[in-house]
Amino acid sequence: MNGPVVSPPAPRGSGEPAAGAIVLSPTTPPADAVVPPRAPEAPAPGAPLGSHYDHCFGCGPQHPQGLQLSAVAGEGLEVTARFTVKPSHQGGPGLAHGGVLTTAMDETLGTLNWLLHTPAVTGRLETDFLRPVPADAELYIHARITGVHGRKIYSAAEGRIGGPDGPVAIRAQALFIQVKLEHFTKHGRPEDIKQALDDADLLKRSRAFEVNP
Numbered sequence: 001m002n003g004p005v006v007s008p009p010a011p012r013g014s015g016e017p018a019a020g021a022i023v024l025s026p027t028t029p030p031a032d033a034v035v036p037p038r039a040p041e042a043p044a045p046g047a048p049l050g051s052h053y054d055h056c057f058g059c060g061p062q063h064p065q066g067l068q069l070s071a072v073a074g075e076g077l078e079v080t081a082r083f084t085v086k087p088s089h090q091g092g093p094g095l096a097h098g099g100v101l102t103t104a105m106d107e108t109l110g111t112l113n114w115l116l117h118t119p120a121v122t123g124r125l126e127t128d129f130l131r132p133v134p135a136d137a138e139l140y141i142h143a144r145i146t147g148v149h150g151r152k153i154y155s156a157a158e159g160r161i162g163g164p165d166g167p168v169a170i171r172a173q174a175l176f177i178q179v180k181l182e183h184f185t186k187h188g189r190p191e192d193i194k195q196a197l198d199d200a201d202l203l204k205r206s207r208a209f210e211v212n213p
């Protein structure tokens, strides 16, 4: 994909928030954030990242209405992903639902954590919708890590319609928080956790995360 992933500009209307306003955390890394090296265990550039969970709405191959998004490791701290909009993903007639597109960005940004070899969950996600995305369109997403500060991982992505050089339809920035695998076992619905723990392949993929950076 050509060119860097562009970070959206700082929010408009700076200054003190109005009384009663909800103050959200920034998704732009602080000045003392670092861009760490790719983890030695990270999949090689060009390697498919696979699904982290078969029933994931974003990447699970066994989720019939899901996005079934597939991601590939890029160079450095970058990934690319593809997602075909299905009729079941419509918002307006013949157009992708914005929440579905946001999910595609969330999922792609989440796969970046493979490159740091750590599980992490979305703390905050911002999206700019630049042009409508037709049903049946293929979205090409390019994402990169922009900084790490303690357990906080900052990232940015952009999605283009029809090909890696197609028109930009969506931009996103996110803040992920590193967690341990117990995050999932502690909070997940017990029957699903049991099923996941009984799945030797999933367990192997998850355990691959357990040596943290």
Ligand SMILES: CCCCC/C=C\C/C=C\C/C=C\C/C=C\CCCC(=O)SCCNC(=O)CCNC(=O)[C@H](O)C(C)(C)COP(=O)(O)OP(=O)(O)OC[C@H]1O[C@@H](n2cnc3c(N)ncnc32)[C@H](O)[C@@H]1OP(=O)(O)O
Residues within 6 Å of the ligand: 025, 052, 053, 058, 106, 107, 110, 111, 119, 120, 121, 122, 123, 124, 150, 151, 152, 175, 177, 179, 181, 184, 185, 196, 197, 203, 206, 209
């Ligand atoms: C064994 C079977 C397991 C099977 C699992 C299978 C695979 C697992 C492996 C990998 C999968 C990984 C990812 C999946 C990939 C993509 C899917 C898309 C991603 C998602 O769809 S994921 C769902 C949505 N996501 C949530 O469900 C999060 C809900 N939430 C919480 O679970 C907690 O809230 C948590 C853990 C986030 C933090 O809690 P905590 O107690 O650990 O940490 P704490 O509060 O101390 O925060 C530490 C520092 O982060 C800052 N901070 C915290 N939260 C923030 C926020 N929201 N915004 C801005 N900053 C935040 C603090 O301000 C502090 O900053 P500072 O250090 O500067 O003070």
